[in-house]
Amino acid sequence: GQNIDQPTEMTATEGAIVQINCTYQTSGFNGLFWYQQHAGEAPTFLSYNVLDGLEEKGRFSSFLSRSKGYSYLLLKELQMKDSASYLCAVRITGSARQLTFGSGTQLTVLP
Amino acid sequence: EPEVTQTPSHQVTQMGQEVILRCVPISNHLYFYWYRQILGQKVEFLVSFYNNEISEKSEIFDDQFSVERPDGSNFTLKIRSTKLEDSAMYFCASSDGGANTGELFFGEGSRLTVL
Numbered sequence: 001g002q003n004i005d006q007p008t009e010m011t012a013t014e015g016a017i018v019q020i021n022c023t024y025q026t027s028g029f030n031g032l033f034w035y036q037q038h039a040g041e042a043p044t045f046l047s048y049n050v051l052d053g054l055e056e057k058g059r060f061s062s063f064l065s066r067s068k069g070y071s072y073l074l075l076k077e078l079q080m081k082d083s084a085s086y087l088c089a090v091r092i093t094g095s096a097r098q099l100t101f102g103s104g105t106q107l108t109v110l111p
Numbered sequence: 112e113p114e115v116t117q118t119p120s121h122q123v124t125q126m127g128q129e130v131i132l133r134c135v136p137i138s139n140h141l142y143f144y145w146y147r148q149i150l151g152q153k154v155e156f157l158v159s160f161y162n163n164e165i166s167e168k169s170e171i172f173d174d175q176f177s178v179e180r181p182d183g184s185n186f187t188l189k190i191r192s193t194k195l196e197d198s199a200m201y202f203c204a205s206s207d208g209g210a211n212t213g214e215l216f217f218g219e220g221s222r223l224t225v226l
Contacts, residue, residue, distance in 0.1 A: 041219065042217035042218060043202070048214060097159070098167065104154075
């Protein structure tokens with residue numbers, strides 16, 4: 001089966017940096033995605049890694065280590081609007097390109 | 112910016128009734144998906160659709176579920192006889208299949224409440 005683990009909740013302060021970790025054990029791997037989901041809304045795409053290393057996109061960066069089955073999402077200069085659930089998702093080799101999601105990490109940004 | 116649209120945004124139905132949820136994927140996308148999210152739980156894959164047929168389906172997608180692409184734009188999910196446990200947010204998504212990252216674009220969801 002597929003197993004994707006992330007912390008359930010995290011709290012950080014406005015202006016700070018937070019790192020959300022994700023570990024995965026899947027039967028094949030063809031990319032890791034991070035999505036943001038505000039309460040009652042659709043997931044929106046944040047980042048994609050398929051090779052090892054760091055991908056930077058403005059205040060958001062995502063890192064992947066395929067050998068360790070590990071990724072993290074780094075959020076810098078936190079803003080109140082970053083309070084949301086952050087979903088780690090894996091695309092599995094041979095699948096019809098669908099994503100398998102972790103349970104999400106609920107991030108609360110405090111003033 | 113192109114987007115996935117879903118209707119209805121919210122549907123309330125009685126147990127045992129049939130429900131059809133509708134989606135209009137992004138026009139040049141090739142892969143279509145339905146996911147569901149029970150309140151407070153994770154986003155779960157139901158079914159993927161490519162080239163006018165189901166590509167993959169999960170264990171959740173049993174005989175009471177069906178999908179259809181009746182014309183060139185709509186993509187529907189039918190639940191034949193709803194159960195209480197079908198109450199969830201249903202998300203439609205589409206993808207270009209990897210021309211770039213192949214990320215999934217999600218619609219705003221249809222909230223189904225079964226009474």
